[in-house]
Amino acid sequence: MKQNKNKEKYLRIIGAATRVFARRGFYQAKVSEIAREAGVADGTIYLYFENKDDILISLFEEQMKIVLSNMREQIAATESPVEKLERFSLSHLKLIEQNKDMAEIIQVELRQSSKFMKSYKNEHFAEYLDLIADIVRKGQQDGLFKKDVVPDLAKRALFGALDELSRYWVLSTRRKYDIETAAKQISETFLYGLVDNPGRTPMEFKGKRERRLR
Amino acid sequence: MKQNKNKEKYLRIIGAATRVFARRGFYQAKVSEIAREAGVADGTIYLYFENKDDILISLFEEQMKIVLSNMREQIAATESPVEKLERFSLSHLKLIEQNKDMAEIIQVELRQSSKFMKSYKNEHFAEYLDLIADIVRKGQQDGLFKKDVVPDLAKRALFGALDELSRYWVLSTRRKYDIETAAKQISETFLYGLVDNPGRTPMEFKGKRERRLR
DNA sequence: CGCTCATGAATGAATGGTCATTCACTGCCC
DNA sequence: GGGCAGTGAATGACCATTCATTCATGAGCG
Numbered sequence: 405m406k407q408n409k410n411k412e413k414y415l416r417i418i419g420a421a422t423r424v425f426a427r428r429g430f431y432q433a434k435v436s437e438i439a440r441e442a443g444v445a446d447g448t449i450y451l452y453f454e455n456k457d458d459i460l461i462s463l464f465e466e467q468m469k470i471v472l473s474n475m476r477e478q479i480a481a482t483e484s485p486v487e488k489l490e491r492f493s494l495s496h497l498k499l500i501e502q503n504k505d506m507a508e509i510i511q512v513e514l515r516q517s518s519k520f521m522k523s524y525k526n527e528h529f530a531e532y533l534d535l536i537a538d539i540v541r542k543g544q545q546d547g548l549f550k551k552d553v554v555p556d557l558a559k560r561a562l563f564g565a566l567d568e569l570s571r572y573w574v575l576s577t578r579r580k581y582d583i584e585t586a587a588k589q590i591s592e593t594f595l596y597g598l599v600d601n602p603g604r605t606p607m608e609f610k611g612k613r614e615r616r617l618r
Numbered sequence: 619m620k621q622n623k624n625k626e627k628y629l630r631i632i633g634a635a636t637r638v639f640a641r642r643g644f645y646q647a648k649v650s651e652i653a654r655e656a657g658v659a660d661g662t663i664y665l666y667f668e669n670k671d672d673i674l675i676s677l678f679e680e681q682m683k684i685v686l687s688n689m690r691e692q693i694a695a696t697e698s699p700v701e702k703l704e705r706f707s708l709s710h711l712k713l714i715e716q717n718k719d720m721a722e723i724i725q726v727e728l729r730q731s732s733k734f735m736k737s738y739k740n741e742h743f744a745e746y747l748d749l750i751a752d753i754v755r756k757g758q759q760d761g762l763f764k765k766d767v768v769p770d771l772a773k774r775a776l777f778g779a780l781d782e783l784s785r786y787w788v789l790s791t792r793r794k795y796d797i798e799t800a801a802k803q804i805s806e807t808f809l810y811g812l813v814d815n816p817g818r819t820p821m822e823f824k825g826k827r828e829r830r831l832r
Numbered sequence: 833c834g835c836t837c838a839t840g841a842a843t844g845a846a847t848g849g850t851c852a853t854t855c856a857c858t859g860c861c862c
Numbered sequence: 863g864g865g866c867a868g869t870g871a872a873t874g875a876c877c878a879t880t881c882a883t884t885c886a887t888g889a890g891c892g
Contacts, residue, residue, distance in 0.1 A: 410867095431645040435852060436870095445869040447854075456852065557783065557795060557803050564782025565775035572774055581771060589771050594807065624841095649878060650844095659843040661880075670878065 414452050417442045418466055421459045426505035430460060430513045460513065461524055467506050468528035471499060475535060485543030486595060492536060493566060493594075494587035500570040501583055508574045511567065533559045565590050628666050631656045632680055635673045640719035644674060644727045674727065675738055681720050682742035685713060689749060699757030700809060706750060707780060707808075708801040714784040715797055722788045725781065747773045779804050 420442035424433045435456055439446045453459045478495045479488045500507040536559035543549035569586055573579050581589075634656035638647045649670055653660045667673045692709045693702045714721040750773035757763035783800055787793050795803075 434850090439870095446852090446871095447869055448867080450853070451867070553803060553807060554795065554799075557800060558807065560782045560786055561779035561804055561807060564778040564780070564785075566778070567782060568774045568778025569771065571778075581768065585768075586771060589767060590775055593767060593772065593775060596810075648876095653844095660878090661844065662842055664879070665841070 410452075413442075413444065413448075415466075417444065417449060417452055417459070418463050421463055422505045422509065425460065425463070425513060426508045430456075430509075460509075463509070464526075465528065467503075468532070472528060472532060474499070475532065479535065479539065485539050485546060485548055488539045488542075489536070489562070489595060490587070490591045492539070493562070493591040494584065496563075496566050497570065497583050497587045500573065504574055507570055511571050511574060533563055536562055562590075562594050565594065624666075627656075627658065627662075629680075631658065631663060631666055631673070632677050635677055636719045636723065639674065639677070639727060640722045644670075644723075674723075678724070678740075679742065681717075681724075682746070686742060686746060688713070689746070693749065693753065699753050699760060699762055702753045702756075703750070703776070703809060704801070704805045706753070707776070707805040708798065710777075710780050711784065711797050711801045714787065718788055721784055725785050725788060747777055750776055776804075776808050779808065 417438065421433075421438045424438045424441055427433075428437070435449055436446050438459070439449055442449075449459070453462060475492065475495055478491050482488055482491065537555040540549060540553065540555040540558045544551050544553070544555070569590065631652065635647075635652045638652045638655055641647075642651070647670075649663055650660050652673070653663055656663075663673070667676060689706065689709055692705050696702055696705065751769040754763060754767065754769040754772045758765050758767070758769070783804065
């Protein structure tokens with residue numbers, strides 16, 4: 405009961421903070437504005453969080469738990485590395501779509517982490533990126549992807565491409581392309597430079613078939 | 619004479635600000651620290667800049683002038699769209715390499731522009747991105763690149779990939795791959811999913827030859 | 833020349849406004 | 863009736879910006 409009420413209020417503050425940080429940016433956001441938006445007193449914030457930085461960190465951790473498990477589920481739904489990457493792209497963009505405020509915070513504010521919170525090591529984010537690297541590695545083992553591509557570079561390249569696109573969406577009011585098109589273009593461009601044998605058609609790689617012939 | 623001294627001091631402050639912003643981040647940077655680093659008094663800053671925001675904007679504009687003309691020169695040096703993109707990638711990463719402080723500011727601080735300077739429309743950055751879009755369009759006209767790829771998406775994808783990689787370099791102390799390898803991997807991955815006919819080898823596209831046969 | 837004086841660049845201490853954070857107090861619930 | 867969540871006014875630290883003052887320069891003049 406008390407636990408419930410506490411958790412509910414904790415989440416209410418997180419939600420309010422998400423909106424306020426997205427609206428103003430971290431430094432311009434006033435704790436009192438978060439409090440007002442959450443319908444609590446200024447001081448109440450400090451019953452749930454150590455300080456302003458802690459709100460941002462908690463907010464991020466809370467969200468990342470959801471995002472990571474959601475994404476793991478998505479890419480576990482298929483065996484094919486090609487499809488895994490396609491799903492990753494689409495899910496990532498959908499996620500941004502559904503949660504613009506959060507996306508904006510991740511993109512704009514959390515990039516600062518090395519600055520204003522030296523200590524916060526952002527492990528969840530690294531995990532998220534490594535989902536891609538693991539898929540690439542798997543694809544290489546299966547003989548589907550070029551072996552000379554460095555998975556740690558590839559993960560940054562794909563994530564960066566998706567992320568830059570999201571930034572554009574988040575910061576601009578109108579969008580030119582629908583999400584499926586965008587995800588498809590990004591993953592196809594990424595993939596059919598990544599896939600080993602240029603003679604093959606995209607469809608051939610959807611199934612998890614063995615390598616046939618050179 | 620006086621003009622020289624002024625310009626020299628203006629640039630000295632810009633330089634100091636670049637280092638301080640990179641070190642602390644915009645909000646944590648104190649104007650007095652910039653003044654100290656530039657070897658001038660606090661008040662002097664305000665003889666050259668309107669306010670703290672203005673320092674950041676000027677700094678960026680000043681740098682972008684150089685970057686843009688440098689990049690234009692690079693990609694004008696070859697006719698082939700393929701090589702243009704390869705050069706773009708390498709030049710971009712080299713630029714980051716040579717100017718880490720600036721790179722950090724662009725990546726971390728200027729992303730905030732939509733927040734703390736609604737008015738600043740960052741046109742130089744748009745121009746920079748459009749360099750890529752123009753190359754892609756040209757490649758499509760030449761029949762080298764897939765026509766269904768949207769140049770405005772492609773420009774964000776390539777820039778995003780390069781940018782994410784740079785972020786990693788800027789924020790981490792050690793680097794795993796040399797710059798040529800990274801640039802090559804990014805542009806090759808990007809390109810050989812972009813190039814129309816999968817049967818061709820990379821070398822075939824370096825020259826500006828006509829399309830031969832289906 | 834050498835003196836005076838005007839100019840405006842440069843200075844840095846003082847100001848003022850803005851919040852994050854605290855804490856003495858309130859009132860609810862067991 | 864006391865323990866505890868919640869409150870919000872008060873505190874104090876912080877820093878961008880200002881501005882009264884200093885100082886270097888060089889022009890004008892006898």
